[in-house]
Amino acid sequence: MKRRHFLGTSIAASAGIMAYQNVYGAAEKPSGFQKLKGNINHSACYWCYETIPLDTFLGELVKLGVKAIDLVGPEDWPLLKKHGIHASMCWGAEISLTEGFNDPAYHPELVKRYSEIIPKVAAAGYTNLICFSGNRRGMPDELGLAHCVEGLSRVLPIAEEHGVVLQMELLNSKVDHKDYMCDHTAWGVALCKALGSDNFKLLYDIYHMQIMEGDVIRNIRENQDYIGHYHTGGNPGRHEIDETQELYYPAIMRAILETGFKGHVAQEFIPSREDKIASLAQGIGICDV
Template sequence: MSSNYNRREVLKSLTLGSGALSLGAGMFSSFSTMSMFENSPSENKANINHSVCRWCFNDIPLDEFSSACAKMGIKAIDLLKPSEWETLKKHGLECSMGTEEFAIIEHGFNDPSNHKQLQKNYKGFIDKASKAGVKNIICFSGNRRGMDDNTGIENCAKGLKPLVDYAAERNVTMVMELLNSKVNHPDYQCDHTAWGAALSDKMGKPENFKLLYDIYHMQIMEGDVIATIRKYKDYINHFHTAGVPGRHEINESQELFYPAIMRAIVET
């Protein structure tokens, strides 16, 4: 593969179009181009489990998409609903991060008025994930709407803790995504890694509550990506990737050097 033959062209050759991929070490994470990894040290090979975010390729039928992903060596697909999980099994793929219609970025666990409905919805979701063998399901803090950090942590902990305990009995992990509030998700509260870690600590740092560390989002919000991953590695079980600026391919046109970031993830 030439250095100019990137992920976008690979996907086009398989009639997939374009979008963002996922990586993870003992977990999964999200990733965008192959060319930067061609000269990575051989000891890193197979230490990253690649998955791909479904929403980047919604115009492709899931069965066709899953088949092509399996041929490429991708292990899983991110952000699929329960009605879609069975399709993956035909192609030997996993759902690396489950989602549902009620999992809404702006309306999450920091608002106590959401707790009753979210707890009801998530219990059913956890049961479905447990039965299907889906280990991770996504959740969100919600927007601040004038709320201070400590109150947001207190509210999220109260709403999440009963669900985290319920999920633990069913071998399911609830994963809160870190998103930037500067460019893409104005007012979102879980917009710094330290905030997500403080929420986990508030609940007693349960093994089945983790963070989805989106490298694109956190570069925008706080930078210092490699040091942050090393510091908070025990709080993270999933990574998303994209280029900064512009959420483009993770190639030489943007400011993050992904080979070094991937090596740091492997080291954790």
Template sequence: MKNISRRTAIKSVLGGSALLAASKLSAHAPGIARTEDAKLKGNIRHSVSKWCFGDYELDEFCKICKSIGIESVELLDPKDWPVVQKHGLTVAMAQGAGLGIDNGFNDPALHDELIKSYEEVIPLVAKAGLTNLICFAGRRNGVSDEEGLENCANGLKRLMPVAEKHKVVLTMELLNSIGHKDYLCDHTVWGVELCRKIGSPNFKLLYDIYHMQIMEGNVIEHITQYHEFFSHIHTGGVPGRAEIDETQELYYPAIMQALVKTGYKGFVGQEFVPQQEDKIASLKKCIQICDV
């Protein structure tokens, strides 16, 4: 099955019918939501990536998430944070700084521009009462893993004083380098070594289970061994980034149980692309699967 990237999937999601979206919104309006939907166990803090549900207006999507018991809608720019917060939700992983997935801290020529961007957004994250701000390594562009490690560390160390001052955690996402061709931060151990090299509690990793299953597997082992370096977790079915159910190769209840056992207190963000026609039913199902 062809891997679906964030960039390609969002285009197809946004291409959905507005009429279909409206009908689904009315079907899942919070006023008619069952009260038991929000009765979750509390061991996992649930979040969801909005880009996977692009045909829903953010305001209405927040109402739906609230009715399900989800605490956060994530991967949103500063202009969208107030919309989420007015519903009593948070943004567990903020975005809005940087130059995208491909152009990251691996390229020293981009450091000044990246640093300027992050120095502008970090105070906004703090002012909004948020914590995590996403960043990326970028493509390898012919450099070795060792050189890339040095490049990223050199650039990110320049940002640690402002991140520490504002109590914001810069969080680099681990991505597969097949769908995101040539991406540098594509193995857990490399990312952990970068954390150690930077040496600040304000730099951590976004451990994306979907991407790391593609690249290396051993998901429970890596969570158990390296959880202290993770500020956020993403889900997604393999193959194809579909629902995290019996159609794919990972058993998420065991993964979530292992995560809880570590004492992890961050969020778990659903980042699957719904394949079912009823996308909200898919979201509810996947939240329940992770609610151990």
């Protein structure tokens, strides 16, 4: 399953709760996900659950106490309104992961698309809109960064006018997205500094950055001012974030909280178990520090 090829059966929330064992198998179980601590603003990426109809999936989020969903476009927003679910990361303006702002050939189309969708995001009551660097294709990183500054500078005034934050996702170029340019925190931070706008941030994907550079907690702490959103995922394999993988998410979530972060943390792992909602409930419980 590939996220960018995203454009069934769900279970009762009680089953998801029973599947969750607090922080990696401890005996204590929460009494119900309606009692989330409220320190973390939880979200979930729908492409990981694409076999479940969106209407059904949104209903499961409500039962779990999750109030937001990631990576949905204008065609889905009416359904979100029906369930009272917030779009914590919108998409729909990008061309693709590989065709991004680092190539001036794509600037006219990207400027057109982002100029059209930014006002729609704001009018719907949302704030975050994803964007991508694109692939290198032999281009030096410094030149690609300069091209990103040039292209993004053409749409940032519109984002600033409408209170929308453009968020460029950090992705790994080692396993999943070969040749992607925005593949290290330092490059993304350099782009943020060059643009100098509060309406441009980084979408820090913990799974991807574990693959590329590790040292996740230190990087989060040192670059907190430039991070506007988080995605989770277990490494290796991008599956459940429990004891089957190498990252210890309770510590990572505590580090995020310590930075004063008020945005969303979205679960973006691909469930490997048949009971996908139970896996999601487990991940939310692990991250609810």
